[in-house]
Amino acid sequence: MNAATATTEGFWGHSPEVPLDLADLTDAQAAGIVARLHDRTTGAFADAAARTGYCSHPIRLQGTSTTIDAATGEVLSQFSSTDAPLGTLYRACGNRRESVCPACSRVYARDTFEMIRAGLLGGKTVPDAVADNPLVFATLTAPSFGHVHGTGGKHGGGRCRPHRTGVCPHGRPRSCTAQHSDADPLVGGPLCEACYDWHSAVVWQWHAPELWRRFTIGLRRQVADRLGVPEPALRDVASVQFAKVAEYQLRGLVHFHALIRLDGPDGPGSSAPLDGEVLAQVAKDAARSVVVTAPPVDGGDVPRVLRFGKQLDVRCVRSGVPDNDDGTDDLRPEQVAGYLAKYSTKSTGTDAGDSRPHHQRLVRTCRWLAERARTACRGLAGPDPEDDDGCLCGQCADSPYRLLTKWAHMLGFRGHFSSKSRRYSIPLGRLRRARARFQKLKADADRDGTPMDTADLENRLLADDEDTTLVIGHWAYAGTGWTNPGDKALADAAAARAREYAQWRAARR
Ligand SMILES: [Zn+2]
Ligand SMILES: [Zn+2]
Ligand SMILES: [Zn+2]
Numbered sequence: 001m002n003a004a005t006a007t008t009e010g011f012w013g014h015s016p017e018v019p020l021d022l023a024d025l026t027d028a029q030a031a032g033i034v035a036r037l038h039d040r041t042t043g044a045f046a047d048a049a050a051r052t053g054y055c056s057h058p059i060r061l062q063g064t065s066t067t068i069d070a071a072t073g074e075v076l077s078q079f080s081s082t083d084a085p086l087g088t089l090y091r092a093c094g095n096r097r098e099s100v101c102p103a104c105s106r107v108y109a110r111d112t113f114e115m116i117r118a119g120l121l122g123g124k125t126v127p128d129a130v131a132d133n134p135l136v137f138a139t140l141t142a143p144s145f146g147h148v149h150g151t152g153g154k155h156g157g158g159r160c161r162p163h164r165t166g167v168c169p170h171g172r173p174r175s176c177t178a179q180h181s182d183a184d185p186l187v188g189g190p191l192c193e194a195c196y197d198w199h200s201a202v203v204w205q206w207h208a209p210e211l212w213r214r215f216t217i218g219l220r221r222q223v224a225d226r227l228g229v230p231e232p233a234l235r236d237v238a239s240v241q242f243a244k245v246a247e248y249q250l251r252g253l254v255h256f257h258a259l260i261r262l263d264g265p266d267g268p269g270s271s272a273p274l275d276g277e278v279l280a281q282v283a284k285d286a287a288r289s290v291v292v293t294a295p296p297v298d299g300g301d302v303p304r305v306l307r308f309g310k311q312l313d314v315r316c317v318r319s320g321v322p323d324n325d326d327g328t329d330d331l332r333p334e335q336v337a338g339y340l341a342k343y344s345t346k347s348t349g350t351d352a353g354d355s356r357p358h359h360q361r362l363v364r365t366c367r368w369l370a371e372r373a374r375t376a377c378r379g380l381a382g383p384d385p386e387d388d389d390g391c392l393c394g395q396c397a398d399s400p401y402r403l404l405t406k407w408a409h410m411l412g413f414r415g416h417f418s419s420k421s422r423r424y425s426i427p428l429g430r431l432r433r434a435r436a437r438f439q440k441l442k443a444d445a446d447r448d449g450t451p452m453d454t455a456d457l458e459n460r461l462l463a464d465d466e467d468t469t470l471v472i473g474h475w476a477y478a479g480t481g482w483t484n485p486g487d488k489a490l491a492d493a494a495a496a497r498a499r500e501y502a503q504w505r506a507a508r509r
Contacts, residue, residue: 029485029489031485044086045487045490047085049491052090052491053104054103055491056101056104056481057101058090059093060477060480061081061090061091062088062476063089065078066473067470069470071468076469089475092104092107094107096344096417097346102496109342109344111435112340115425116337116425118425119243119261121334124425126268126426130269131333132269133263133264133268134275134276134319135260136279136280136317138257138259138260138284139258140215141255142205142308142309143204143307146197147164147192148188148196148251149161159179161175162176168192169195172195185356188249188251189356199301200304201252202411202412203412204306205413206401206407207294208246209413211308212256218290223279227273227274238263240260240263241261241423243421244256244418245417246415246416252358252359259317260283262276263423267423268423284312284314287312291306298375298399301372315331344417366405367404367408369404373399373401373402374399374402426462438461441453
């Protein structure tokens with residue numbers, strides 16, 4: 001596609017000599033690009049794509065917006081989608097998942113990185129002194145629901161489960177001598193489908209957010225215990241702050257990765273009354289003692305006592321004691337921020353292109369349990385005439401598991417993928433607003449041909465002041481995605497190059 005690469009050179013920023021990688025264009029994509037060359041809309045498209053940050057599936061909007069001075073009512077500016085480069089306003093989809101939108105997920109990962117890093121080392125409205133607060137990195141895992149294929153541990157010489165003997169009650173071997181790679185769809189799946197406790201796995205995943213919530217409550221309680229104060233008085237001596245990310249493992253169950261920071265009574269950066277080693281021990285105890293009792297799905301089911309898995313990994317990243325440098329020398333704060341940012345964009349594994357048979361089985365188990373919950377009274381009360389899938393008994397209608405259908409594609413996980421306590425760091429929303437302000441300043445500067453005023457720039461961007469302008473918009477949703485098949489190919493290629501360029505630049509630093 002020489003014609004396309006030739007004309008798009010220069011539009012995409014960094015290094016005009018490097019053409020976009022468009023080696024795998026389909027005929028439809030190539031025809032789409034040629035059509036843009038013919039009707040001379042390549043420039044308008046490049047403009048629209050740049051404004052979305054090269055999003056794969058932007059949202060298309062049609063309508064107008066009017067910016068008004070809130071104090072005087074004066075109309076400051078008006079914008080109509082017909083003024084936009086392609087006659088339609090394209091907004092980035094903002095999807096977190098890398099497999100859905102590489103460009104938007106990178107923005108998400110970058111913001112998550114900045115948010116987590118500021119909580120570790122300060123900056124972006126967080127006092128620099130937080131860099132001296134004790135810090136713990138904890139991974140809370142899911143328990144085992146049966147033996148699964150793996151990539152082999154230290155003792156197996158890279159082989160899956162070579163040392164087991166015998167067969168399970170279904171006649172299947174308990175061992176596997178294969179050398180699986182991560183990409184092998186078997187990995188994470190059970191050695192015997194019939195032995196694996198799919199039901200409990202889904203019930204655990206469904207309650208995982210509650211386990212996490214109780215862990216944070218238990219942690220605060222145990223810190224208060226350690227300090228010998230009643231829990232309501234904890235705030236007078238210390239404050240526990242965290243950032244956490246949920247990550248799907250290959251077996252389809254989530255792990256929580258969390259950074260836990262202990263601050264003193266005067267907020268982030270004030271001196272903490274426990275060191276990182278003690279904080280790690282307290283976090284370990286809190287994770288071990290948290291339980292949730294899950295109600296039965298129906299009359300034929302049993303309650304389940306749910307816990308985190310035994311493989312807790314809780315490490316002191318920073319002791320917070322002057323001159324007693326860092327707790328775990330193989331973990332650097334920036335590295336941890338990098339891990340968490342990367343985890344935050346990972347998928348469930350149920351996306352197209354990486355669908356493992358055992359994930360599909362978990363999806364079916366979610367639906368099956370929802371159906372059981374819906375008919376828990378076994379139809380004794382009769383169907384609700386007002387509600388298609390309701391039941392008159394009241395018990396079925398109240399069952400939390402009825403909603404499992406809605407979360408089946410998430411393998412039963414309905415929690416947040418990334419969250420933080422209020423004072424851990426700057427909120428992601430504020431970073432997003434700062435980016436929008438920066439883009440506006442840059443666009444203004446480009447248009448007027450004036451250099452951007454960089455004095456005190458970060459503080460101005462991050463200011464949380466009340467907006468003095470009011471934007472009144474009338475927008476209608478016109479669809480999702482680029483309308484020309486060539487557009488998506490170009491946007492993806494440009495996003496890929498931006499990513500490579502950023503990596504190249506990072507490697508040179
Ligand atoms: Zn996107
Ligand atoms: Zn195996
Ligand atoms: Zn079996």
